[in-house]
Amino acid sequence: MSGNIYYPDSSYKETAKIHNYSDKYQEFTKDPDAFWRRIASDLLWFEPWDQVRVWDHPFARWFTNAKLNITYNCLERHLNNDRRNKVAICWVGENNRERILTYYQLHKDVMRFANGLKSLGVTKGDRVCIYMPAIPEMVVAMLACARIGAVHTVVFAGYGAKALNERITGSQSKVVITADSTVRRGGSIPLKPIVEEAIINAPMVEKVVVLRTQEPKVGLLDDLEIDFEDLMSSVPRQCPPEPVGSEDPLFILYTSGTTGAPKGIVHAAGGYMVGAYYTTKYVLTLQENDLYWCTADPGWITGHTYGTYGPLLVGGTIFMTEYTPDYPDPGVWWRLIEEYGVSIFYTAPTAIRMFMKVGSEIPDKSDLSSLRILGSVGEPLNPEAFEWFYHNIGKDHCPILDTWWQTETGMHMITTMVGEPMKPGFAGKPIPGIVADVVNDEGDPVPSGTTGFLAIKEPWPSMMQMVHQNEERYRGYWNFGKYHYYSTNDLAVKDDDGYIMLLGRSDDIIIVAGHNVGTAEIESALVSHQSVAEAAAIGKPDDLKGNLIKAFVILRNGVIPTPKLIHDLKYHVRMMLGPISVPAELEFVETLPKTRSGKIMRRVLKAREMGMDPGDVSTLEE
Ligand code: WTA
Numbered sequence: 001m002s003g004n005i006y007y008p009d010s011s012y013k014e015t016a017k018i019h020n021y022s023d024k025y026q027e028f029t030k031d032p033d034a035f036w037r038r039i040a041s042d043l044l045w046f047e048p049w050d051q052v053r054v055w056d057h058p059f060a061r062w063f064t065n066a067k068l069n070i071t072y073n074c075l076e077r078h079l080n081n082d083r084r085n086k087v088a089i090c091w092v093g094e095n096n097r098e099r100i101l102t103y104y105q106l107h108k109d110v111m112r113f114a115n116g117l118k119s120l121g122v123t124k125g126d127r128v129c130i131y132m133p134a135i136p137e138m139v140v141a142m143l144a145c146a147r148i149g150a151v152h153t154v155v156f157a158g159y160g161a162k163a164l165n166e167r168i169t170g171s172q173s174k175v176v177i178t179a180d181s182t183v184r185r186g187g188s189i190p191l192k193p194i195v196e197e198a199i200i201n202a203p204m205v206e207k208v209v210v211l212r213t214q215e216p217k218v219g220l221l222d223d224l225e226i227d228f229e230d231l232m233s234s235v236p237r238q239c240p241p242e243p244v245g246s247e248d249p250l251f252i253l254y255t256s257g258t259t260g261a262p263k264g265i266v267h268a269a270g271g272y273m274v275g276a277y278y279t280t281k282y283v284l285t286l287q288e289n290d291l292y293w294c295t296a297d298p299g300w301i302t303g304h305t306y307g308t309y310g311p312l313l314v315g316g317t318i319f320m321t322e323y324t325p326d327y328p329d330p331g332v333w334w335r336l337i338e339e340y341g342v343s344i345f346y347t348a349p350t351a352i353r354m355f356m357k358v359g360s361e362i363p364d365k366s367d368l369s370s371l372r373i374l375g376s377v378g379e380p381l382n383p384e385a386f387e388w389f390y391h392n393i394g395k396d397h398c399p400i401l402d403t404w405w406q407t408e409t410g411m412h413m414i415t416t417m418v419g420e421p422m423k424p425g426f427a428g429k430p431i432p433g434i435v436a437d438v439v440n441d442e443g444d445p446v447p448s449g450t451t452g453f454l455a456i457k458e459p460w461p462s463m464m465q466m467v468h469q470n471e472e473r474y475r476g477y478w479n480f481g482k483y484h485y486y487s488t489n490d491l492a493v494k495d496d497d498g499y500i501m502l503l504g505r506s507d508d509i510i511i512v513a514g515h516n517v518g519t520a521e522i523e524s525a526l527v528s529h530q531s532v533a534e535a536a537a538i539g540k541p542d543d544l545k546g547n548l549i550k551a552f553v554i555l556r557n558g559v560i561p562t563p564k565l566i567h568d569l570k571y572h573v574r575m576m577l578g579p580i581s582v583p584a585e586l587e588f589v590e591t592l593p594k595t596r597s598g599k600i601m602r603r604v605l606k607a608r609e610m611g612m613d614p615g616d617v618s619t620l621e622e
Contacts, residue, residue, distance in 0.1 A: 003425060007421050008418070008420070009397045012399055021419070021420050021429070025432045028432045032458070035433060042277070047066055047067035048066055050064045050065045055458075058474065058477070060271075060465075062461045065245070067243040068244065069146070070146050071241055075143070078103045079103055088102060088105075088312065088317065089136050090317060091319075091321065092340075093321075094186065094322045099136055101136055106140070106143075108237070109232070110140055110147055111239035113144035113232050114144040114148050115232075115235035117145065117231075120175055122150050123148070123149075126174050127173040127174060128150050128151070128152050128174065129154075129177070130145075130154045130155070131164060131177070131178045131191065132211065133157050133179055133191070135320075138298050143308075143312075146269075148239070148242050149242040151250065152251045153173055153252045154299050155168075156297055158299075158578045159577065160575050161197040161575065163262075163577045163578055163581075164194060165200075168202045169201070170262070171252050173204065173205060174204060174207075175207045175208070177208075177211075178211070179192075179211040179228075180211065181213065183322050184324065192210060207226055209227075211229075212227060245269070246269060247269070249266050249267065250273075251267055253265050256521060257521075263473055265407050266467065266468050267464060267465060270461075271410075272410050273313065275305075275411035276309045276411055277310065279306075279431070280306065280316070282432075283412045283415060283431060284401070285373060286314050290316060290344050292344040293342045293344065294318075294346040294375075295333075296346075296377070301405075301406070302378070306346060319340060323336065325354060326354065330362050334362065342371065344371075344372060344373045346374075347374075347375070347376060348378040349381045349382070349514065350546060352385045353544050357543075357544065363392055364392075373399055374389060374390075375401040376402045376403065380501070381400075381427075383425040387424055390424075408463070408464045410462030413434050413436060413460075414429065414434070416499070417431065428499055433460055434456065434460055435456065437457065438450075438453070438455075439485070448493075448496045449494075452493070453490070454491070454500065455487060455488065457483070457486075489505055491506050508520065508602060517549065519537040522551060523537055526551060526553060526573060529568070529569055529572045531565060532554070532555060532569070534592060535551055535554070536552045536592050536600045537550070537583065541610075548585070551587070552605060553569065553587070553589065554588075554591070566586050593617075601620060604617060
């Protein structure tokens with residue numbers, strides 16, 4: 001397990017907010033409540049908490065009975081603090097069109113849009129679904145919900161109608177906020193028709209707010225649809241922040257489940273705010289003069305915590321763009337870094353591997369000297385990709401943060417903090433505040449070098465509060481081994497220094513280019529096609545995307561397998577779930593390996609596919 005170790009440049013030890021990892025970790029161990037109290041005290045609360053944490057396994061209550069509003073901390077705290085004219089968001093469109101919003105302007109827009117939502121009858125606790133491209137209005141919509149205590153459910157704009165419908169009905173959203181279209185790779189993809197289809201059989205939806213960017217403007221349906229700008233123009237300008245309870249929900253974000261429908265992960269206002277603030281400040285080390293670029297779409301948890309709330313909580317400047325990494329050419333992101341002077345660049349392994357493949361001559365054409373910190377998230381950053389990123393982009397001096405965390409954890413959990421020695425392939429150690437280990441199926445630590453499960457032993461502020469309307473599924477998380485730890489469902493291995501390497505999921509989630517896709521969702525989409533009797537999906541390792549989806553399909557009696565049918569099935573999945581979930585490979589089979597109780601043994605399919613030993617097949621049906 002030994003490999004290269006990179007020692008940080010001494011200047012990084014100075015700029016790092018945590019001077020010494022072990023000291024900071026000990027400060028936490030000595031008195032966890034005092035540790036979190038000190039962090040929370042940097043923020044503004046309308047009413048103080050009684051207790052920092054009440055742990056009644058599996059339920060944790062953080063900052064009990066406190067009152068706050070996260071937008072007051074993201075906006076007013078800076079307006080009153082010399083950041084009134086500081087750039088909050090710098091956005092660049094594909095045609096190089098720029099949009100700048102200062103903290104003053106963002107505050108103004110958020111208040112107006114919040115009043116607009118109120119005028120539609122949205123009140124505290126109501127759910128609002130946001131299905132929009134990564135543009136400043138998306139951030140305005142999210143903050144406007146939080147401003148009035150409404151709960152946002154952001155759905156990534158790449159999802160199809162069925163996936164959107166499930167999330168709207170699951171969260172019981174009263175209002176859907178969308179745009180006419182989204183720009184991608186030189187083209188325009190309509191979004192509104194997908195919403196129109198998704199709200200059939202969603203009777204709870206009362207209004208759809210549409211941001212219209214195209215000329216001529218798309219038509220709106222009377223009584224149901226309302227223009228985004230109009231909603232903001234005819235309302236009062238001031239909207240005081242609604243004080244919400246620390247344990248009131250801030251948002252629901254859906255993530256793939258191992259079985260059945262996706263899970264609505266609920267994050268509570270107070271704890272989430274503290275976790276997002278803490279890690280943005282101390283892990284990403286976002287500082288006053290940084291230009292910070294998180295390449296994740298706001299539709300994912302990374303876009304929530306580190307694309308929106310975290311950087312705004314610390315008063316940072318967010319860089320956002322419509323440009324994808326390879327359009328119009330694979331040099332565009334590096335040109336943007338040079339042009340704008342991006343100093344913190346937080347991206348995903350799949351993008352890094354794509355850049356690696358096209359060659360270092362491309363980034364070499366740009367001056368990347370503004371970069372100070374590099375980050376990665378979403379799947380394991382393999383050593384080759386780490387090395388490439390470190391040498392070619394970080395020019396042998398920028399620390400790389402390989403941050404391990406989940407939608408459910410809300411914030412970073414494991415990484416190598418700035419200033420600490422880095423080991424390619426290893427995410428690092430649990431950050432101060434997090435108690436985690438690699439354990440066997442009983443929950444006891446495994447020796448270094450042995451594969452085990454990554455488990456978290458103690459609650460943390462931004463942990464999910466609940467699975468929306470499904471306490472049983474929530475309880476399932478805090479039930480690992482005999483000590484009932486939080487189960488991450490990730491396999492891992494630790495080295496002698498306590499550095500953790502992540503080895504992938506242990507359950508039926510496939511991570512494709514950093515996005516979670518549940519095998520159950522793909523299979524049920526395939527089975528809903530009239531030609532399909534049964535289906536099984538697996539993840540197959542891929543150099544670029546980490547994994548690709550392979551589906552095995554049993555056709556109904558009499559259906560003839562043809563190349564056209566393969567095309568139809570892929571198209572069917574795309575329309576239902578969106579492009580991320582489409583199987584790259586599709587094979588027609590006569591039977592599927594199953595357990596005696598009828599469960600598909602995907603592990604056997606995967607081993608077969610990769611020419612490996614399938615392991616224990618004693619439960620396999622004859
Ligand atoms: C995987 C994304 C290895 C992991 C923030 C986890 C990672 C799942 C890393 C959560 C990393 C995320 N190294 N694997 N640095 N970061 N993962 O909910 O399998 O979209 O359980 O949250 O992504 O994905 P989610």
